[in-house]
Amino acid sequence: MSLAAAVATALAVLAYSCTAADPDTVSARRPLRGNGTVVSAQGKFELGLFSPGASGRFYLGIWYKNVPVQTVIWVANRASPLSSAASAELRVSPDDGNLELVGLIQNSASPAVAWSSNMSLSPSTSPSPSPGSNIAVMRDDGNLVLLGGDDSSTVLWQSFDHPTDTLVPYAWLGENKVTGEYQTLTSWRDAEDPAPGMFTDTVDRNGSSEFFLLWNGSRAYWRSGVWTGSVFANLPEAVNNVLFNQTYVDTPAYRRVTSVLYDNATITRMVLDLTGQTKQYIWVPGSQSWQFFWAAPTVQCDVYSLCGAFGVCSRRSQPPCQCPRGFAPAAERDWGLSDWSAGCQRSAPLLCGGNGRPTDDGFLELPDMKLPDDPLAVSVRTRAECESACLNNCSCQAYAFSGDGSCAVWNDGFRNLEQLYADAGNSSAATLYLRLPESELHGAKRKSRRLWLVLGIILACLAALGASALVAWVLLSRRKRRRSEMADQLKGSSLQVYSCGDLRAATKNFSEMLGGGGFGTVYRGVLNGGTEVAVKKLEGLRQGDKQFRTEVSTLGLIKHVNLVQLLGFCSSGDEKMLVYEYMRNGSLDAYLFGGSGRQRPSWRDRCGIMVGIARGLAYLHEGCRECIIHCDVKPENILLDGDLCPKIADFGMAKLVGRDFSRVLTTMRGTIGYLAPEWISGLPISAKADVYSFGMLLFELISGRRNADAGHGSDADEGDAGGQQRPPSTFFPVWAASRVVAGDMAAVADPRLRGDVVEGELERACRVACWCIQDQEAHRPAMAQVVQALEGVVDVQMPPVPRVLQHLATMT
Numbered sequence: 135m136s137l138a139a140a141v142a143t144a145l146a147v148l149a150y151s152c153t154a155a156d157p158d159t160v161s162a163r164r165p166l167r168g169n170g171t172v173v174s175a176q177g178k179f180e181l182g183l184f185s186p187g188a189s190g191r192f193y194l195g196i197w198y199k200n201v202p203v204q205t206v207i208w209v210a211n212r213a214s215p216l217s218s219a220a221s222a223e224l225r226v227s228p229d230d231g232n233l234e235l236v237g238l239i240q241n242s243a244s245p246a247v248a249w250s251s252n253m254s255l256s257p258s259t260s261p262s263p264s265p266g267s268n269i270a271v272m273r274d275d276g277n278l279v280l281l282g283g284d285d286s287s288t289v290l291w292q293s294f295d296h297p298t299d300t301l302v303p304y305a306w307l308g309e310n311k312v313t314g315e316y317q318t319l320t321s322w323r324d325a326e327d328p329a330p331g332m333f334t335d336t337v338d339r340n341g342s343s344e345f346f347l348l349w350n351g352s353r354a355y356w357r358s359g360v361w362t363g364s365v366f367a368n369l370p371e372a373v374n375n376v377l378f379n380q381t382y383v384d385t386p387a388y389r390r391v392t393s394v395l396y397d398n399a400t401i402t403r404m405v406l407d408l409t410g411q412t413k414q415y416i417w418v419p420g421s422q423s424w425q426f427f428w429a430a431p432t433v434q435c436d437v438y439s440l441c442g443a444f445g446v447c448s449r450r451s452q453p454p455c456q457c458p459r460g461f462a463p464a465a466e467r468d469w470g471l472s473d474w475s476a477g478c479q480r481s482a483p484l485l486c487g488g489n490g491r492p493t494d495d496g497f498l499e500l501p502d503m504k505l506p507d508d509p510l511a512v513s514v515r516t517r518a519e520c521e522s523a524c525l526n527n528c529s530c531q532a533y534a535f536s537g538d539g540s541c542a543v544w545n546d547g548f549r550n551l552e553q554l555y556a557d558a559g560n561s562s563a564a565t566l567y568l569r570l571p572e573s574e575l576h577g578a579k580r581k582s583r584r585l586w587l588v589l590g591i592i593l594a595c596l597a598a599l600g601a602s603a604l605v606a607w608v609l610l611s612r613r614k615r616r617r618s619e620m621a622d623q624l625k626g627s628s629l630q631v632y633s634c635g636d637l638r639a640a641t642k643n644f645s646e647m648l649g650g651g652g653f654g655t656v657y658r659g660v661l662n663g664g665t666e667v668a669v670k671k672l673e674g675l676r677q678g679d680k681q682f683r684t685e686v687s688t689l690g691l692i693k694h695v696n697l698v699q700l701l702g703f704c705s706s707g708d709e710k711m712l713v714y715e716y717m718r719n720g721s722l723d724a725y726l727f728g729g730s731g732r733q734r735p736s737w738r739d740r741c742g743i744m745v746g747i748a749r750g751l752a753y754l755h756e757g758c759r760e761c762i763i764h765c766d767v768k769p770e771n772i773l774l775d776g777d778l779c780p781k782i783a784d785f786g787m788a789k790l791v792g793r794d795f796s797r798v799l800t801t802m803r804g805t806i807g808y809l810a811p812e813w814i815s816g817l818p819i820s821a822k823a824d825v826y827s828f829g830m831l832l833f834e835l836i837s838g839r840r841n842a843d844a845g846h847g848s849d850a851d852e853g854d855a856g857g858q859q860r861p862p863s864t865f866f867p868v869w870a871a872s873r874v875v876a877g878d879m880a881a882v883a884d885p886r887l888r889g890d891v892v893e894g895e896l897e898r899a900c901r902v903a904c905w906c907i908q909d910q911e912a913h914r915p916a917m918a919q920v921v922q923a924l925e926g927v928v929d930v931q932m933p934p935v936p937r938v939l940q941h942l943a944t945m946t
């Protein structure tokens with residue numbers, strides 16, 4: 135190479151590194167201005183200004199470059215937003231080498247420093263010789279680092295040391311023992327305001343390895359348990375470890391939890407959100423949506439003060455927070471944005487002190503409650519004395535009196551009142567007596583209103599009579615026309631067309647809920663002839679009448695003894711319902727994992743159920759005119775008829791909602807345990823995805839326990855485990871697959887069976903399950919083969935342990 139050429143190359147390299155290169159870098163020479171952004175080398179993360187919602191406030195943040203729903207993982211100026219992006223600048227300060235954001239802070243006229251990396255405050259860093267030459271680099275793991283020193287390789291400051299509400303793989307939470315700084319997560323204040331909210335996730339400040347979720351910086355409402363060497367004791371399960379390897383380390387310099395992805399292509403994050411729960415999500419490229427993975431605490435009502443003062447939390451209602459009678463939300467707008475922390479306030483003040491007579495107040499009886507925290511004990515002997523103790527103090531808001539003679543009162547307010555349900559068999563349920571002014575209790579103005587009410591009713595009746603006659607006539611004639619139109623379209627299928635009004639009546643105005651699926655809620659109904667049916671009220675369906683009827687009539691043609699039969703439907707405007715045959719024995723999950731009292735399913739019954747489900751799926755995949763992929767095979771979607779014959783429900787919904795799998799997935803909350811790896815890696819979905827889910831379901835049928843037990847331990851381990859050892863908090867299939875390969879099938883079988891199984895059948899079922907959950911689609915059998923294998927028509931080879939699970943199998 136000639137000298138000239140060498141020089142030219144060197145110059146080109148130099149020019150390149152000074153200008154076009156380093157799109158991931160901010161330096162003194164290359165500040166970030168206005169709406170410009172910096173992208174990490176492989177294009178995973180982007181740094182720039184963003185404005186949440188319609189707030190008109192601007193924040194410096196980091197988000198995923200490849201996720202179209204902007205998902206912010208870090209915010210610099212959480213509490214000091216800029217009022218415009220145009221004048222903003224992120225630069226390396228020439229004075230001290232700090233990274234700083236300069237711009238118009240709200241309510242100020244001239245630009246100021248809204249945020250600074252403040253690294254000079256850290257005693258561990260010695261000042262750089264030339265601070266102005268520091269550079270900030272956006273890295274591919276989501277870490278923004280400020281580099282300095284002679285060769286620009288010393289990390290002076292990094293965003294991973296200052297997380298906001300999100301923990302990504304490779305980042306950490308813990309304590310820097312040198313600087314005394316803690317890495318904690320703090321929730322946003324509301325959906326549009328990243329300022330620090332009420333909830334924090336922090337390592338134990340006393341030095342143990344345990345993590346706490348705190349309310350208002352002090353009140354712990356969830357604890358992770360200590361690090362056992364491989365997991366945190368209370369964390370739901372090692373499902374976690376399917377994606378990444380989490381470790382906790384304690385060195386003289388720091389103690390922290392961090393994790394390493396098994397596959398760097400996986401996009402996953404843990405966020406401490408507005409509900410006070412930490413939630414793990416995975417980005418599913420195939421559906422372009424975030425898939426919920428797990429949450430802690432699992433139950434929303436366990437979050438301290440979720441519903442604020444006087445709020446009532448209920449696990450069964452949506453939203454979970456309600457105000458008791460005589461109260462209304464204190465902040466109506468926040469309440470609408472799912473921020474219930476402001477709680478409820480009295481609609482009318484207590485009369486106490488006003489009229490002078492304490493008896494003007496009364497008590498509303500709220501039975502089946504989990505009582506609020508922090509009661510004040512009063513030593514009295516009877517309920518009457520307890521009540522008058524409360525009435526005699528104007529600050530007393532409520533009291534409770536328990537059978538053993540203890541009286542508790544709450545002054546000034548209470549938090550964490552929870553509605554419990556009688557059928558949950560919860561012995562901690564108690565009755566709370568809530569103090570209300572007499573007017574709220576009985577409606578004092580009722581008498582004066584009565585006359586007007588009577589007059590009004592008479593008038594209204596007359597008017598309604600006339601109007602309804604007219605409406606009925608119009609409706610009848612229109613319905614007749616509509617029905618004959620529909621009948622034409624449905625020729626060939628035996629589907630009944632109902633009016634939505636009839637179905638409303640049949641379900642007694644949707645009063646008896648049977649279950650909630652991905653696409654709507656299912657109610658029990660009784661048709662005119664006395665036939666019991668299940669009515670599914672479809673939600674979020676934006677489909678024209680005609681297309682809907684076409685799809686439904688195709689579904690009506692699908693008939694198999696192991697598929698729930700569609701009987702009919704109604705469609706009127708936005709209201710659409712499907713009518714199915716009613717299944718007396720409910721769903722498989724209730725049968726398998728349900729509460730006590732029920733008979734434990736025998737091995738014979740389980741075998742019948744396995745083969746039945748397999749036949750139903752095989753028919754969907756290969757027996758119909760068009761292959762139907764179910765996409766959501768799980769115990770909740772298997773129903774049992776009076777003879778315990780399994781029938782698959784909810785098939786064909788993907789087509790019904792418009793051939794759009796992403797809609798299917800986004801509605802499948804919390805069922806990731808059944809999802810084949812290709813859902814997460816973004817490969818195209820085939821019928822083999824159902825095979826994978828079926829394999830997971832098989833393990834549950836065999837073992838009688840949930841694969842991914844959300845709770846602590848499992849229901850199945852009720853004492854009679856027969857001395858068998860089971861890992862209390864691992865992802866069950868990990869362990870099961872290793873036992874199967876080791877030839878120890880008996881360990882996998884449900885201990886409740888007490889060994890009452892047919893060994894050959896157990897071995898076959900275990901091997902089939904293991905084959906079904908292979909990573910590679912090509913290695914999984916087709917459903918037709920599964921049927922043959924379960925029936926014993928063909929032999930089943932010894933399966934390998936699936937690779938995704940393999941590195942975990944050694945853990946236990």
Ligand SMILES: *[C@@H]1O[C@H](CO)[C@@H](O)[C@H](O)[C@H]1NC(C)=O
Nearest residue numbers: 167168169170171219220221
């Ligand atoms: C960025 O701002 C400039 C000027 O303020 C504007 O012309 C440009 O369209 C903006 N770019 C984007 C991507 O918004």
Ligand SMILES: *[C@@H]1O[C@H](CO)[C@@H](O)[C@H](O)[C@H]1NC(C)=O
Nearest residue numbers: 210211248249250251252255
């Ligand atoms: C930086 O330090 C100053 C002075 O101690 C403080 O007021 C400011 O809040 C700090 N900023 C950040 C981002 O920590």
Ligand SMILES: *[C@@H]1O[C@H](CO)[C@@H](O)[C@H](O)[C@H]1NC(C)=O
Nearest residue numbers: 273274275276304395397398
């Ligand atoms: C995955 O990403 C981390 C962090 O960016 C990196 O250290 C590691 O080398 C990457 N692993 C592979 C296999 O690319």
Ligand SMILES: *[C@@H]1O[C@H](CO)[C@@H](O)[C@H](O)[C@H]1NC(C)=O
Nearest residue numbers: 338339340341342344346354
């Ligand atoms: C931490 O230690 C203090 C003082 O010993 C004690 O009062 C507090 O309860 C401890 N906190 C926890 C979470 O153990």
Ligand SMILES: *[C@@H]1O[C@H](CO)[C@@H](O)[C@H](O)[C@H]1NC(C)=O
Nearest residue numbers: 332349350351352439443475
């Ligand atoms: C939160 O704690 C602070 C003191 O640490 C206290 O002043 C404040 O009243 C608490 N907030 C609520 C809503 O209780």
Ligand SMILES: *[C@@H]1O[C@H](CO)[C@@H](O)[C@H](O)[C@H]1NC(C)=O
Nearest residue numbers: 375379380381394941942945
């Ligand atoms: C997880 O990481 C730790 C520490 O880096 C390592 O010792 C362990 O073998 C890893 N576990 C797995 C299953 O990869």
Ligand SMILES: *[C@@H]1O[C@H](CO)[C@@H](O)[C@H](O)[C@H]1NC(C)=O
Nearest residue numbers: 510526527528529530545546
């Ligand atoms: C009433 O309750 C307030 C608040 O707890 C308390 O300070 C006060 O002593 C009580 N008064 C009586 C008469 O018990």
Ligand SMILES: *[C@@H]1O[C@H](CO)[C@@H](O)[C@H](O)[C@H]1NC(C)=O
Nearest residue numbers: 504552558559560561562563
């Ligand atoms: C009863 O409710 C309490 C409080 O919510 C809870 O801690 C306990 O686990 C429940 N017990 C049962 C059997 O559900």
